[in-house]
Amino acid sequence: MNISTHQRISLLTGILLLLFALAGTGGIAFAQGTGDDQTGYDQKEALSIDRSIMCPVCPAETIDQAQVEISRQMRAVVREMLSNGATREEILDFFVARYGQGILAAPPKSGANLLVWVLPIAGVLAALAGAYLIIKSMSSRSTQVAGPNIPTASPTEADLEPFLEAVDRDLALSGDSGPAGHPPSAASYDSGRASNQANNGVDKLREQETNRGDDLEQNG
Amino acid sequence: MADLGAISLWIALALAAYAAIGSVVGKTRDSTVLVDSSRNAIYLLVLVLLVATLSLIVSFINHDFEVAYVAAHSELAMPDRFTWVAYYAGNEGSLLFISFCLSVMSALAIWLAPVKVRDTLPYTAAVLMVILAFFLSVTSVMANPFDKLPFVPLDGDGINPLLTHFGMFFHPPALMAGLIATSIPFAFAMGSLIGGKTGDEWVDTGRVWGIVSWGLLAVGLLLGSWWAYTILGWGGFWFWDPVENAAFMPWLGLTAFVHSIMVQKRRGMFRMWNIVLINISFGLALYGMFMNRGGAVPSVHSFGSSSLGWVFLLFLGLGILVPFVIFFWRYPLLKSAQNLDSMLSREAAFLVNNLLLLAIAFVTLWGTVYPLISKLFTGVELTVARPFYDQVNGPLMLGLIFLMGVGPLLPWRRATPASVRKALLPPGMAAATTVLILIAMGVWQEYALIAFGLAAAVTAGIFTEWYRGTRSRQRSSGDIYPLAFLRLIAANRPRYGGYIVHLSIVMVALGVVGTTFFSTQRDVVLAPGERVTVADYEIRYMGTTAIPKSNRTDFISTVEVYRDGNLLDTIEPNRSFYPSFNMASTRAAIRSTPVEDLFVVPSENLEDGSVGFRILVNPLMWWMWVAGPVLVLGTVVSLWPQRVRQTAPVLAPGRVPARPRPNVG
Numbered sequence: 001m002n003i004s005t006h007q008r009i010s011l012l013t014g015i016l017l018l019l020f021a022l023a024g025t026g027g028i029a030f031a032q033g034t035g036d037d038q039t040g041y042d043q044k045e046a047l048s049i050d051r052s053i054m055c056p057v058c059p060a061e062t063i064d065q066a067q068v069e070i071s072r073q074m075r076a077v078v079r080e081m082l083s084n085g086a087t088r089e090e091i092l093d094f095f096v097a098r099y100g101q102g103i104l105a106a107p108p109k110s111g112a113n114l115l116v117w118v119l120p121i122a123g124v125l126a127a128l129a130g131a132y133l134i135i136k137s138m139s140s141r142s143t144q145v146a147g148p149n150i151p152t153a154s155p156t157e158a159d160l161e162p163f164l165e166a167v168d169r170d171l172a173l174s175g176d177s178g179p180a181g182h183p184p185s186a187a188s189y190d191s192g193r194a195s196n197q198a199n200n201g202v203d204k205l206r207e208q209e210t211n212r213g214d215d216l217e218q219n220g
Numbered sequence: 221m222a223d224l225g226a227i228s229l230w231i232a233l234a235l236a237a238y239a240a241i242g243s244v245v246g247k248t249r250d251s252t253v254l255v256d257s258s259r260n261a262i263y264l265l266v267l268v269l270l271v272a273t274l275s276l277i278v279s280f281i282n283h284d285f286e287v288a289y290v291a292a293h294s295e296l297a298m299p300d301r302f303t304w305v306a307y308y309a310g311n312e313g314s315l316l317f318i319s320f321c322l323s324v325m326s327a328l329a330i331w332l333a334p335v336k337v338r339d340t341l342p343y344t345a346a347v348l349m350v351i352l353a354f355f356l357s358v359t360s361v362m363a364n365p366f367d368k369l370p371f372v373p374l375d376g377d378g379i380n381p382l383l384t385h386f387g388m389f390f391h392p393p394a395l396m397a398g399l400i401a402t403s404i405p406f407a408f409a410m411g412s413l414i415g416g417k418t419g420d421e422w423v424d425t426g427r428v429w430g431i432v433s434w435g436l437l438a439v440g441l442l443l444g445s446w447w448a449y450t451i452l453g454w455g456g457f458w459f460w461d462p463v464e465n466a467a468f469m470p471w472l473g474l475t476a477f478v479h480s481i482m483v484q485k486r487r488g489m490f491r492m493w494n495i496v497l498i499n500i501s502f503g504l505a506l507y508g509m510f511m512n513r514g515g516a517v518p519s520v521h522s523f524g525s526s527s528l529g530w531v532f533l534l535f536l537g538l539g540i541l542v543p544f545v546i547f548f549w550r551y552p553l554l555k556s557a558q559n560l561d562s563m564l565s566r567e568a569a570f571l572v573n574n575l576l577l578l579a580i581a582f583v584t585l586w587g588t589v590y591p592l593i594s595k596l597f598t599g600v601e602l603t604v605a606r607p608f609y610d611q612v613n614g615p616l617m618l619g620l621i622f623l624m625g626v627g628p629l630l631p632w633r634r635a636t637p638a639s640v641r642k643a644l645l646p647p648g649m650a651a652a653t654t655v656l657i658l659i660a661m662g663v664w665q666e667y668a669l670i671a672f673g674l675a676a677a678v679t680a681g682i683f684t685e686w687y688r689g690t691r692s693r694q695r696s697s698g699d700i701y702p703l704a705f706l707r708l709i710a711a712n713r714p715r716y717g718g719y720i721v722h723l724s725i726v727m728v729a730l731g732v733v734g735t736t737f738f739s740t741q742r743d744v745v746l747a748p749g750e751r752v753t754v755a756d757y758e759i760r761y762m763g764t765t766a767i768p769k770s771n772r773t774d775f776i777s778t779v780e781v782y783r784d785g786n787l788l789d790t791i792e793p794n795r796s797f798y799p800s801f802n803m804a805s806t807r808a809a810i811r812s813t814p815v816e817d818l819f820v821v822p823s824e825n826l827e828d829g830s831v832g833f834r835i836l837v838n839p840l841m842w843w844m845w846v847a848g849p850v851l852v853l854g855t856v857v858s859l860w861p862q863r864v865r866q867t868a869p870v871l872a873p874g875r876v877p878a879r880p881r882p883n884v885g
Contacts, residue, residue, distance in 0.1 A: 060461035065454035
């Protein structure tokens, strides 16, 4: 594959993606008008506060979801306080003072409750670090134990992948009595260089190809 | 009929116990007769449980209200088509349904098992039958759907109105079947471990059943979201409540499993890891059933109270503990055939993908249990709900989408930096273009920009792969492009089916990001004739008609939708009041386009004829529901059996690579 094909592909996918993205996101830019249209408060902010306060009588619902009377009243309180210039914190504190900590949809990021936020993040970082170390030790071990002259560990074998796949496809084609007249290589990948060896079995092919794996890279 | 059902439950329990014991004894004593008769018992179980199921259904259709379960979940006025929903509307029926599913899938799995797992099949069968025996004993002893009332009521209580929705015909059964289907790959893994086969024999079968279970859960979750969106009346589709999470976590575990099992299939690696993953998935599925049994359960606190809860908790404990004991017993034998070669390889990407998926699962679990911990140690009542999950799981999910774009483009084993650069060029360009265009359009939310960029990258990666493959096929075979494309997909179904599923996940991501960051919401009270403007729509409320029905009153509002002064549509959101449940159920009117949904739902009907409406404009929501069929298609493609093994595992020299395998699944 030469560079120009490559550019063509990029261009093509770029255009496809553009269409995809435009079809999807076209409305968004226009739908964004939030505004305080004659209400005296920021509706986005009101909604986001609604989503941080649990409905006290309905299980596992925030007041923006719940359709019961009390959550309707609480939504009205949120809006009234916002119109009177209260901040988000003041509104949340107001509800916490009346209903306790449990009224907040998520614990505050302070004090003992920091644990609920920090532990998952620490856990994820630790797991990623662990994975990094494991992969590192494994990959160094595999290059130490198996030198380049042992076929399985040869770095070039990765490049054989398309060929092995091509061979398998060919074997499959010969198995399902496909369209007559097609040589077994009809389905082989890209260059078609595997066609001659297609039916000679994978092992033989692997032997032959291991030595010239480098030119095969472009098939990946 | 009910007596017949009760008797068949007991027979089924006896058969399951016999099959479990008979398989193990027959295997250890080398008695083919005993093993065969145990297997026949498993086949017979399907028939017996079918009789139990049918007798429950017939009791519903005959309105046999002497049966407590029938009286509690149906009434004379209930249309017959809801019998299917009523079957699993309560605890007892859903347990019977789960048992029936498990027995059908066990029989199928054993019947279709390929030759290479035959040796350890008795152990697999025993594991399955122990699980089935547990469910059957709970069903027949503690929650028997055929228990009778001391008197015969004139009419039943009726079905919960929230369940009378089209989605309810498929959502609960898909989830329950998906949760219990996790037992099958788990049983094959355990079977081969117990039998001392610690190699890759179970991998193909485990993969197939893992995907079946994964697909059922995915469909169940999507249908559940769709149900919540259309009927719960708040305009969202997911709110991270404990029951939703309970179904989501095993799905995450299985997602990790179906990826990492490919590594073992192709490279003979991750042998221990796959066992760990399927154990975790099974444990999470048990937890999911523990949370879900008995329908909508509000929170963790209400479970332990019933005696059934403790039995489930005990089984959950054993179901997590015992597999890991078996795992550590066989640990010394579980050596990978290969080592990881490079950080820059598909294997490594899969490993990180697994970690992220498990991280999301455990963040979710942590959020569910933290209120209990806090109450226990500090005495403070806390809530951990949507804001927590959004903030912690959100970035992890973006990480997953990133890997979904990069992982499939990396080769197995090892990539050179140059080849990686080349492979990642088209997705990178697509991402950059998308982000630039969005910025030019005035979108500034960082999360949304990253998410759309990544979505574009994944899509570009997949289309590039399809284009390259199709072109080379077209060149070498002379097929026309569409044909070449279909042949390409047919030639490596696990891979290209996986790409289709990835596309559907991108679509779901579009819906999630669109509604999370760009939705507009208004709550208004409108008198007939009044108008309100939401985003670029103008909504005019015309009036409401009340239609009395046998068990409810429907309040149907007529609403006209204008844009730029032109009438676009007339929609009819609906609110029904059920006096016997003192409960209202709403049907939102949704005007759906690929760009955005206009969602109008009446939240209260006032005396003077005015109506409280909740109006939302949800951009990109459409994509989320279209993702469902795409996901199913991809799952089916990747599962569709191929007569000859398509992808040769990259094996150590001296092992026979490609050999025909029998049809699996």
